[in-house]
Amino acid sequence: MTIRKPNFEDMLAADQDLGLRLSTDDLTAFTGMMQAVAEDYAIVDALTPELPPVRYPRAPGHYPAPEDNPFNAWFVKSRVEGRAGGPLSGLRVALKDNIMLAGVPMMNGASSLRGYVPDVDATLVTRLLDAGAVIEGKAQCEYFCVSGSSHTSALGPVRNPHDETRSAGGSSSGCSALVASGLVDAAIGTDQGGSVRIPAAYAGFVGMKPTFGLVPYTGVMPVEMTLDHAGVMSGDVATNARVLQAIAGMDGLDPRQQDLPTDRAYGADLLAGAKGLRIAVVPEGFGWANSETGVDQAVRAAAARLDELGARVDERPIPLHRKGHAIWTPIATEGTVAQMEGLNYGSNWKGLYVTSLMRAQSDWRDHAADFPDDVKSVLLAAHYFRGQYRGQTYAKAQNLVRRLKAAYLAVLADYDMLLMPTVPLKAPKLPAVDCGPAEWVGRALEMNANTAPFNATGLPALSIPCGRADGLPVGMMLIGRDHAEAMLYRAAAAYEAAFDWKTL
Structure with a gap:
């Protein structure tokens, strides 16, 4: 310019x-x-800034026709082959469409970003390709990644493979349908309030939200920089661990990353079994106002099965968990809008600024009338509460996160992991396009009471299918201390090996 x-x-x-x-x-x-x-x-x-090099050839791809796009899950199909002989050689991977793949369109579920083409690969993309994965394309996601359901994308709803009238979960909705249907082996989603784990629970697969900062967010369109996590979605635990192994670690470009361990071996204990593991069932994760009896029962039954496998399973209350979602809410509400107003990057941080995205997003206010009701609700809430309290509630919530994390860690001092339902309900029906704002927004935000607190605290959390309710998948969430991913994988692998959730 x-x-x-x-x-x-x-x-x-x-x-x-x-x-x-x-x-x-x-x-x-x-x-x-x-x-x-x-x-x-x-x-x-x-001056010319230094951008990460784009090393693997690719074409812009194509927009698949409806008959070639089951569940409306794909945004763009563009096959990019990674290094031959790597540890992920031949693994088919989808990318959520807020992850930059240079030269391939990206719209983050939003009509206001139509036509944007990134000029960089996200760090995690380069790492996948270096490890030999094959990127099959970009998967649909929800409008600006605000919804936890799968009905808000500008390109229409993503449908759950188990029942196409139901939500596939969001905001990593296309990834959800592609993994659950077996059209890809794994997908990379992002998670600010549960957007990897909610789909895993609704559609029946493994979803890992790792420790905050473990996977570099460089080259991924941010939502709220203190909540942003990139995570792994896969059909089984071993694949999940392999992919996390490939994409985790410092990249020198993401200030979210600090003091990461270097001795990572996420799949090392997958055959160790559950014997000797100490698991705390958190009663406050059950019995929410919208909890379904079948979901709570399935997760408690899964906890009992882990006990049968030799784990020590006790119930340990964490009363503050009931306020965790409330603590998350001002951070997500005001922080998301502040991020939008800062053209996705804001200032006062030393990361990679993708200026092409900033240009593409600069006129978002001109399109605000076209936003779906869930995005409008966030804009209205942030405008009111920031105007009334000048960011003080956001700041107080950030201060309270330390107390919330300490409450979880107090129990984790005596246990290896916490256990609770991933979400309180099974996959709900997709709302009608012409439903009113209350139903639209309610369906988008109704499910993350258990997931959101672990975005605020940054603790790793994994959802694994543990059974069914009325024939639909139920997710069990395991939460550990910072960088306890290997322990969570061990417990999940033991459950997966002993029980077929589809028959429970």
């Missing part, structure tokens, strides 16, 4: 906006001062 130097009229408009009450002489003086600032901006504009 060309940097235009500000003139007197620009300074006058700024003065009126800021309420500085400058005199004409002062405005003239400041206009002169701005010329030197503009020259520095022009120098920066003329």
